[in-house]
Amino acid sequence: MFSGLVYKQARTVALIALALGLVSALLVLTADWRAERQTLRTTTQQFLAMVNGSAAEAAFQMNPELSQDLAKGLLHYEAVRSVTLRDNFGSQMAHVERAPGSHPLSWLADRLFQGVTDYSLPLIHHAPDGRAETVGELDVRLDAGTVAGGFFERVILSMGSILAQVVGISLLLVGAFYWMITKPLLKVTAGVARVDPARPGETPLPVPPRHEGDELGLLVHTLNGLLAAFQSGLAARDEAEGKLTDLARTLEERVDQRTLELEREKEGVERALAQLNAAHAELNKVNRRINESIRYASRIQSSLLPDAAQLPDLFRDIAVGWQPRDVVGGDFYWIGRFAGRCLVAVMDCTGHGVPGAFMTAIAASVLDRILHEHCHDDPAQILQLLNRLIKTSLRQDGRDQTPETVGSDDGLDAAVCLVDEAAGRLIFAGANIPLLYARDGVLHEIKGDRHSLGYRSSLADFTFSNHEIGLEPGMAFYLATDGVTDQVGGEHRRLFGRRRLRQALEGGLDLPMSRQMERLFAILAAYRGGESRRDDLTFIGFTPL
Known part of the structure; x- marks a missing residue:
């Protein structure tokens, strides 16, 4: 199953769609994350600007009770984790803090929203005569898990949507590929399987409907031409084998005939060889006598020379x-x-x-x-x-x-x-x-x-x-x-x-x-x-x- 063309097509399409969806989602989420950080920073700064006057008055009066009430009031906002108010001498006038949220992705939220969860606001008191004086400092820390909760929900929804799109697109493309390519190929394969190896040219493959002019049609026509060539080669082989059989039979007859002729010629050659050996023996005798005569003539000629x-x-x-x-x-x-x-x-x-x-x-x-x-x-x-x-x-x-x-x-x-x-x-x-x-x-x-x-x-x-x-x-x-x-x-x-x-x-x-x-x-x-x-x-x- 996993080696089939359909599975390979589905796997390839799914991987390509998933990769494209992930890249697209990553771009969208990055833009959303940046916008979320900017919105959080702007909202928090506006919120602190609203409480700046009350907090400055409490610090100017150096009234711990008023400062503590102000801090508890700020803690009513779900995103605020801790509030600290100090006078201009650095003495802590009020501090309230709640336990951090239990969001499972708090560790990731701390990394994503690092730099936009801690704020320090100087408290400035304006006198009736118009003079401004710094009377303390207000520190506010936001809970990153609470702040990022909405962002994480949007991420989950986006990933789910991408996965659904990937699955849908993959199914549509696989279905289209199967209908347009795989199914016609299976028909061509079935047609090849039905071809008789002994007579491949007698059963031409049918061209799949609506594929007469495309690559599948060209493939079928090429296969039919190849099968016809095979048929022609087999016919030529059969004809050659027939001729070879006839030739072998004729050669056997000629060999038998030639064997008889060679046997008769062998007898004649043996007789001629016997005569030749006899003549050779006689020639050796004559040659020996001639050589002896020449050696004797050499002695005679040498005797004619001076001593x-x-x-x-x-x-x-x-x-x-x-x-x-x-x-x-x-x-x-x-x-x-x-x-x-x-x-x-x-x-x-x-x-x-x-x-x-x-x-x-x-x-x-x-x-x-x-x-x-x-x-x-x-x-x-x-x-x-x-x-x-x-x-x-x-x-x-x-x-x-x-x-x-x-x-x-x-x-x-x-x-x-x-x-x-x-x-x-x-x-x-x-x-x-x-x-x-x-x-x-x-x-x-x-x-x-x-x-x-x-x-x-x-x-x-x-x-x-x-x-x-x-x-x-x-x-x-x-x-x-x-x-x-x-x-x-x-x-x-x-x-x-x-x-x-x-x-x-x-x-x-x-x-x-x-x-x-x-x-x-x-x-x-x-x-x-x-x-x-x-x-x-x-x-x-x-x-x-």
Whole structure:
């Protein structure tokens, strides 16, 4: 009950009406209280002015009996509580007093009428000759409870009237609110309760009479729109559930069908996997045989190179770095002595890996034939013979062509140095491979001829140039294939190049040759970074004297 809208309305209206009534009554009573005090003061002063002559005569005559009669006469007034009459010497001539009134609100009356209950009147006697003389004093005290009795009655009547007004107004307003708001809301609530949750849009709520255009009518129209939206959503849900059921049934059929297909495919995959495993096993066998063949080819290719243990006997200082990109490679070098003179040859054949290794075998065979049968003291002549004989060996000279050799175009770049210590000179000839040498701390370069060996485009009668350099103690000579200069690396992925090669060598000219080579390879590895090796690499550095 106490949580209902009617009770809340009644409580709110009653509190508001009561507050307004109390404020209004307080204003009225305050004005009445002030007027009452002023009236009491004026009446008492007029009353005392009436008895002033008699009291002054009694005091002038100093007659106690007359003074006592006058005081008792004043006490006949109900509001007077005590009367005292004194002469001009301060002696009390008369005093009368009654018990204070028994009004229950006397304590409040004393506070409300404080300042207007005690009066002191000087008694002045007028002589026949017109002289005025003060002959005494009359003190009168009024009883506050008696004085305030009428005021308290008016306060009680006013409060009763206010309470009655509050109750009446509250009942009228509550009745109006109930009739205009609460009752239509209860009808709307009853209509909402009758709505079928399964079909909310089929039972629209009726608009309360006389509320079609106000907020209640708008509320009902909004609720009807909401119920219609609910109905539409439920219909869409039912339709979606039907479609989902059909889709689930269709998916089950497709899953069953696909399961059968997958089982058949699984059988095919298992058969294919078995065949693949068999092929993989066979491939492993073939790969193992190929790797064994390549490792054996590496041993054969290494056997074609000079014996590293005999190299220190040829020069004062020498370092050789030979690093195929794969197990075998297309770089080849030869170092040996003929008739008291040392010969150093470096070759960079076409390709790398197994094809390059085959080319090095051919080049090594041709070089050995040239050195032992034709020439060993003329680097330019050696290159010219290499060019002609390799073209012939690979059938790239235009004669004796076969279907297998029609499309071949292989060859090499090379450099040959002849060191004649007795004559104090070094003779160099190059085919696209330069010679670097250091004298007195300065690095120099001699470029080889721009002509490769053995290719179809290589001229069979091309004449290579010899370059002669005088030997001095401490001079160092360097040969390197393009596996050094063509390595990609650095921040911008550019070639290492000859400029960086020269800088790397110039920074370590005072080191032993092995340390120089280690330093060069370290710089090259740092420059390469994460890039892969691009080609085979060969480096030879030697100090003849």
